[in-house]
Amino acid sequence: MEPRLEVVLAKYQGARQEALIPLLQNVQEELGYVSEEAIFAISETLGVPDAEVFGALTFYAQFRLTPGGRHSIKICRGTACHVRGAQSIISSVEDELKLVAPQDTTDDGMFTVEKIACFGACSLAPVMVSDGDTHGRMTPVKARRILRRVQEGDDA
């Protein structure tokens, strides 16, 4: 078993069904996603059917079933950002990275793009967060520039 998964599961020995969501969150924090191996191991640890673990995973949008890219791009599509052009930012990012929905991670594993309900920074709308750095008053041109800078940083 993946050692990081083993460490997380050890903390939940004796726990029951109520611990399912916190455990899933913990696994995702550690691995970046919830693997197939983790689903079966969680089912066994908590004594809940694996279908129930899978059901919780697919119900909550926060969980990933596949590994994310090395770089994280989050784009707000909340109301304030929406009215200030969030969709054009999303389209330009997806076009630049050649992503076709529902694909959210580039084929080379470099970027994962997520759409977020609101960052709580509405006065900066439209907002995009690149590897944890918040960029406000985005435009499609600025978004493409940020992506290229990240790519160049990796190539350097």
Ligand code: FES
């Ligand atoms: S709506 Fe985009 S940051 Fe709040």
